[in-house]
Amino acid sequence: MEQYLNQNVKEIEISGIRKFFNLVQGQKDMVSLTIGQPDFHTPDHIKASTKQALDQNLTTYTPNAGILDLRKAVSNFVKTNYNLNYHAEDEIIITVGASQAIDISLRTVITPGDEVILPGPVYPGYEPLIKLAGGKPVYVDTRENQFKLTAELIEKHITKKTKCVILPYPSNPTGVSLDQQELQDIADLLKDQPIFILADEIYSELTYEKPHTSIGSFDEVREQTLIVQGVSKSHSMTGFRIGFLLGPQALIKHILKVHQYNVSCATSTSQYAALEALTNGRKDPKIMRDAYLERRNYVIKRLEIMGIEVIIPDGAFYVFPRLVPSSQTSFDFGLKLVEEARLALVPGDAFSDYGQGYMRISYAYHQDILKEGMDRLESFMKDQ
Incomplete structure (x- = not known):
């Protein structure tokens, strides 16, 4: 068979x-x-909150988008840390890790034949999801550009079939990030174009000499941008499988349908663990x-x-x-x-x-x- x-x-x-x-x-x-x-x-306080959720029998389905308290905590967290403004009620989905957030985003925005621009080298998890959605990955050689996918490089690869640009920064495998001006240049290039931006920012809490800047903080591209976040790397919670997807209501309402039929909701006890991480685990x-x-x-x-x-x-x-x-x-x-x-x-x-x-x-x-x-x-x- x-x-x-x-x-x-x-x-x-x-x-x-x-x-x-x-x-x-x-x-x-x-x-x-x-x-x-x-x-x-x-961290022990996060493990304790997970045990407490079990003891309180918080083991049932949650709303498809995730428990509202967690979405409020995510909204506050990204506002405080990255100057991002997303409403807890209708612009945030709690996902089964960052990987599921990427999957449901691509399955929502891509139709067969669409092209998706992404840097090379890059984390290998994007290409299969692009192809499963019927899209075509278009790799951009960043080796001579400090591994950075800049506006200049993106522009050279845009065609009539381009549907999405993936910005995975800080990068796996290179560890590099884009600075404020580099992101501004990308925003200026892509604004008002029918091209989505998928920013995988799962490593945003692990930056060194300078704080992370998110493409979602640029108003001119907010309505076409989806942000992937989570607690796996920041709080050493990889096995809890909790990610966050943030985007404008007009996009999130459709992605939520894919999420609903895909997993119903993220694991309830893990959501309460993530709530503890974002409220009492800021340090x-x-x-x-x-x-x-x-x-x-x-x-x-x-x-x-x-x-x-x-x-x-x-x-x-x-x-x-x-x-x-x-x-x-x-x-x-x-x-x-x-x-x-x-x-x-x-x-x-x-x-x-x-x-x-x-x-x-x-x-x-x-x-x-x-x-x-x-x-x-x-x-x-x-x-x-």
Whole structure:
């Protein structure tokens, strides 16, 4: 019966990140710097609120868009932190993680044949969702532009079929962000055009030298912009699967229909955990952010000592150095690194063809693990 399956589904492959992670999982004496999973435990007060929700039998369906108190907390959170103005009643949906927010957004705005512009290299989760919605991903080479998808690059790729531009900043895998002026230029370019903006800002609380700026704060593109947020990275709550989708009422009312038939609602107890995170856990991200900054600086310093080319990331917890000889693919280089150095990094070509030649290092790991990983990388590079 396999031959009768949806061809779009059959053509999708497992994420290169997971493929490589699974390849090294369980191997002895292996240092893995692969997964973007915070190594902090979920704060105790958030776990306590989850237990309380269970004890109070808050385990039933919630409104499709999520409990109103949580949507109010999200509204207040993004207003305070990012100068975003979204009404809790009809402009916010609580989703099953950021991934579901991206999925239902793309399924709502894309019709077969539409083109979606996105930077390369980029997180591999967007392309399959674009294709499942019948769209075509249009990658923009950002390697010579500090990995930034700027207005100038976007304009060169706009056609009559362009329906959406994805802005995933701070970026996975590069860690770079767009500044105020770069976002203003994009807003000036796309305003009044029939093109949606999907801004994946899941790492917005993990920025370093400067605070995050959201494209949603520019009034001229507000009505065509959808913002993806969540607590997975900011509060180390990846398993709770809570994301937020914010957008103008005219768009959210239609996306809510897709969400309703897709999952009904996000998990009730996880929603109460997220409510606690956004009300009494405002300082939680800072503790993690300070640790990540220290780790980032350590990894960058070690790479620079090795003479390895790297762009210093503004946020998230990844660096994306150019490591791979031109004679090898990133995947083959990664295999060699595993076999000879017992070190696992994610091959850059998992993030589109424009990641070829690079490797992603996650520094969401304890300092001791990072040191051992960098020691092994340095020894390996000396032998090449």
